[in-house]
Amino acid sequence: MPSDQAGKPPALRITEIFHSLQGEAKTVGLPTVFVRLTGCPLRCVYCDTEYAFSGGQSLTLDEVMARVAAFAPRYVTVTGGEPLAQKNCLPLLTRLCDADYGVSLETSGALDIADVDPRVSRVMDLKTPDSGESGRNRHANIELLRDTDQLKFVLGSRADYDWACRQLADHGLAQRCEVLFSPVHGKLSATELADWIVQDNLPVRFQIQLHKYLWNDEAGR
Numbered sequence: 537m538p539s540d541q542a543g544k545p546p547a548l549r550i551t552e553i554f555h556s557l558q559g560e561a562k563t564v565g566l567p568t569v570f571v572r573l574t575g576c577p578l579r580c581v582y583c584d585t586e587y588a589f590s591g592g593q594s595l596t597l598d599e600v601m602a603r604v605a606a607f608a609p610r611y612v613t614v615t616g617g618e619p620l621a622q623k624n625c626l627p628l629l630t631r632l633c634d635a636d637y638g639v640s641l642e643t644s645g646a647l648d649i650a651d652v653d654p655r656v657s658r659v660m661d662l663k664t665p666d667s668g669e670s671g672r673n674r675h676a677n678i679e680l681l682r683d684t685d686q687l688k689f690v691l692g693s694r695a696d697y698d699w700a701c702r703q704l705a706d707h708g709l710a711q712r713c714e715v716l717f718s719p720v721h722g723k724l725s726a727t728e729l730a731d732w733i734v735q736d737n738l739p740v741r742f743q744i745q746l747h748k749y750l751w752n753d754e755a756g757r
């Protein structure tokens with residue numbers, strides 16, 4: 537197995553690895569193993585995974601692969617935090633694809649997605665003004681999105697919705713990949729957002745985070 541500098545096997549700092557139902561995006565409702573990497577350079581105001589900002593456990597890629605395999609999953613989602621903040625996220629994604637899992641990556645949109653294995657379905661945020669982190673959007677990523685990817689807007693207000701509609705139109709986003717609109721849980725009414733999307737006949741998929749309704753979880757489980 538290849539080694540990092542100093543002869544150490546490649547490793548990742550991991551907050552948790554668990555089996556649950558996918559709560560959002562294209563594979564919503566399907567049993568999925570989640571690998572949550574520790575650390576994130578952003579601080580979105582609505583963040584529900586602050587517990588993943590620090591701590592965690594250092595695991596080699598072999599150890600991560602073994603823990604994932606123990607669940608015998610069909611789908612694996614690599615999430616965070618911001619998983620791409622750790623360079624060994626990229627080889628982990630490739631190994632998960634090589635093992636024939638259906639692999640997705642949840643990423644903030646602030647870091648370069650160019651080198652992600654093309655077999656991975658990338659679920660990328662475009663951070664809205666209400667997140668407090670829209671200045672971190674890496675706009676060059678938009679050009680890299682393919683039809684197997686998804687672009688997610690988490691909306692906190694009508695102003696956020698209007699901003700997202702402008703992004704859709706200005707960048708032809710719905711022609712590039714599937715676009716997801718979600719409300720910030722507890723801030724924007726899901727019904728109100730659904731009504732706006734229908735009224736405007738937007739080419740987007742409305743979604744709510746399933747796990748928050750099933751288990752009242754603040755983060756994915």
Ligand code: SF4
Nearest residue numbers: 576578580583617644
């Ligand atoms: S990018 Fe995700 S993990 Fe990081 S602060 Fe924002 S919501 Fe939290």
